[in-house]
Amino acid sequence: MSASLANKLITVTGAASGIGLSTARLLARRGALLSLADYNKSKLSQAHEELVSVSSSQKILSTTLDIRNTQSVNDWIASTTQHFSRPLDGCANIAGFHPLWSPKSVEEVTDEEFEECININTLGLFKCLRAQLAPGIISPNGGGIVNVGSVSGLIGFAGDSAYVASKHAAHGLTKCASKEAGKRGIRVNAVAPGQTNTPMVQAMAAEKGVLPTPPVSLQREGQPEEIAEAIVWLLGEESRYVTGSIYRVDGGMLD
Template identity: 35%
Template sequence: MERRDLLKAIAMASAATTASGLSLTTPAQAQTPARRGIGVHDISPVSPDYFIPDRFKGKTMIITGCARGMGAVAAQRAAREGANVIGVDWLDKEGADHMNAIAKAGGSVEFVHGDVGENETCDKMVKTAVDRFGRLDYALNNAGVMDAIFPGDPIDYDKQKNLVFAQVHEATDEYWDACIKTNATGTFKSMRAELKQMVAQNDGGAIVNVGSVTGLIGFGGTPAYVASKHAVNGLTRSAAIDYAAYGIRINSVNMANTATPMVERAMQLVRMKMAAAGNQPSMSMLKTDSLLQAADSHKRDSTPAEQVAVMLFLLSDEASNLTGGTYATDGGYTAY
């Protein structure tokens, strides 16, 4: 099973122990590699080395979830574009190592270890920005989880299955609470701390929240993730209304399958969940590919660099007329 099949596989795995009146996928089909895309010309992803010199020169930016995936790529590119970067993550060593590597390459960075679901972390990241660089101009609230297993822990499915995504009737409090705390509450608490400082500065600013395509549509098998990402988009729209008068723009990005460690680990959990359920056929999603996935000869996922390009654009002065947008950076997934 390839990473691009995550959306379909999660729904299959979460429903595998439930009798269904509609079987769309057999065990054999679930293990069959996807056919090649239908397009005649592939779109090349933006180079991970691409950046715009001095775009954020002299500006200070908070990036949560900086240790891995999109947050790590965003921290690296923003620093290359001149930003002073405050990287925040609960993966202490991995986050510190990444930020130190950026500093050694000439970037202006600080690392804050902590959980964005806690007020102490959110207050500390803003205080660090002000103490070190004098102000806060931008924030990218990227930290997020799909399950309740701590990202730094090895997977032991038999002991951790109560922490894994599941349909509502099988979902546990531990799974629900962890996703809501990081994705919804963490975004709220991050924004609250960031906006307090931006309002006090009275000099505008911009915030981008990282949602998901599951925050734009319904999706099976991951109720806490779906609910939390809808909350992210609701917070984005609500705050955009309140803070436009302060010159603060607030938008969100909402991607489909993207090649990140979080998605890779989710696929590992999906395989374990399906195996534990005996690979029984179940009701699955009717659509799994975005337009660009369906057309690409390898049906590739989007890349972190593609997503970060939009995030940083929305933070930049080039996006001066954009606020309250919940942008579908999903390769056309929600277009049909």
């Protein structure tokens, strides 16, 4: 087991559910100090209770916020460094949104539908990155940022243009930030999951009926813990020469 994240200060968005919650659990088990954020207050509070029980209340700070709100994001990052009296060592930007509406071709998508994906998956991510990369926020010793994109940020899917566009942009942001921040010892990577068994996908299945098995080499969907393992590896010292990468964790979907 890796010890490199013990007592490192890591922020996690989307920590109340799915891949974010699995990542927070793994980081807590590795002894990290965690600043968790999510806009689902009740689920975040449940996650907080659970994580405090495996870690300690001194090591876990939880904040309800919407990553679309610039002031909330800036205040969260500032209050995290104040609360723990130290700069950040890493950030897992995982919060994201997939629409529940049925597949729609480009000519059928409304402004509001398109904007909802972009506002969370692209602009919200941008606001987190901007706050995290501001001078003095990440340790002068360097740090790791991991954004969660998607295989939808690598290829197109008919009927899913808003989400696909928002995730392509998330990958683009990752690559630009890695080029800018590398000289400060800050690595910026993305994980691109394939279909993963989380409440997001369960809600889509409830809305649309059983989702087909994804067309992947391993012939099953992923589990959130399997995506979390990749995120935590990219946050830690073991991946110290990796930056600007988009890591597919998709069971072999695009091969």
